[in-house]
Amino acid sequence: MQGYDPVALSEKVEERVSRYRRGVLERRYWRIRSTRHYGGNVAGDVVGCNLRCAFCWAWKFSHYTDKGFYLSPLQAAEEIVRVGPYRIARLTGGEPTIAWEHTRVLAELLVKQGYLFVLETNGVLLGAGRIDPKEIPRKVFIRVSIKAPTPEAFHKVTGASSDAWYYQIRALERLVEAGLKPGMDFRASIVLGVAPKREYAELFEKLASIHPDLITTIEPEEIILYPHVEELVKRRGLKLYHYREPPRA
Numbered sequence: 001m002q003g004y005d006p007v008a009l010s011e012k013v014e015e016r017v018s019r020y021r022r023g024v025l026e027r028r029y030w031r032i033r034s035t036r037h038y039g040g041n042v043a044g045d046v047v048g049c050n051l052r053c054a055f056c057w058a059w060k061f062s063h064y065t066d067k068g069f070y071l072s073p074l075q076a077a078e079e080i081v082r083v084g085p086y087r088i089a090r091l092t093g094g095e096p097t098i099a100w101e102h103t104r105v106l107a108e109l110l111v112k113q114g115y116l117f118v119l120e121t122n123g124v125l126l127g128a129g130r131i132d133p134k135e136i137p138r139k140v141f142i143r144v145s146i147k148a149p150t151p152e153a154f155h156k157v158t159g160a161s162s163d164a165w166y167y168q169i170r171a172l173e174r175l176v177e178a179g180l181k182p183g184m185d186f187r188a189s190i191v192l193g194v195a196p197k198r199e200y201a202e203l204f205e206k207l208a209s210i211h212p213d214l215i216t217t218i219e220p221e222e223i224i225l226y227p228h229v230e231e232l233v234k235r236r237g238l239k240l241y242h243y244r245e246p247p248r249a
């Protein structure tokens with residue numbers, strides 16, 4: 001098998017970006033900030049990911065494990081409330097399902113305070129059965145980001161084994177099987193421009209076979225070619241079929 005196993009990598013990353021203190025699972029963050037996504041939200045950028053995407057805008061933190069500072073779920077929730085002013089929160093910048101207990105408790109704390117919590121995930125641990133969809137607190141909206149339209153493109157983009165692509169698809173299937181509704185409880189977002197258009201057509205067919213509403217609720221993800229993203233894309237030799245220039249300052 002060519003490429004790494006992202007589930008095995010998750011375990012290594014988890015050891016390095018999380019720690020127990022007095023029975024509480026703390027996680028490394030590199031910042032908490034407000035952003036304009038979803039009409040305004042507060043984002044906690046976490047350190048460490050189980051993929052190594054060649055277009056990752058946060059690769060200086062997601063591809064490493066030794067940066068940032070530890071927060072408990074309570075400290076992270078307090079910081080999100082302090083940063084404000086929005087009532088939508090999410091973790092991003094790394095993979096939030098790593099150290100899942102931390103994210104689950106944080107989501108519960110924020111939901112109790114009336115926040116909408118958006119769980120942005122690459123779906124690997126969900127698809128691999130390491131997270132039970134029923135453990136995801138109610139009123140959490142899940143966004144599964146599909147990194148490439150085919151197993152082969154997934155390998156080129158992430159360096160992971162091509163078989164690991166199926167974890168992403170399986171994540172969507174498991175959410176449907178758990179009774180969650182596309183558009184209401186979750187959606188797939190699709191990274192565009194990493195393969196020719198015909199390969200995306202195959203992906204859309206696959207998604208439609210899982211649930212027809214997956215197609216009508218897709219969120220397109222365009223790669224924005226910030227200089228640090230361009231640097232990684234070049235270094236990894238990834239051919240882009242579509243991207244956007246960063247907004248001018």
Ligand code: SF4
Nearest residue numbers: 049051053056062094
């Ligand atoms: S899954 Fe997301 S955070 Fe992880 S490397 Fe890919 S783009 Fe970056």
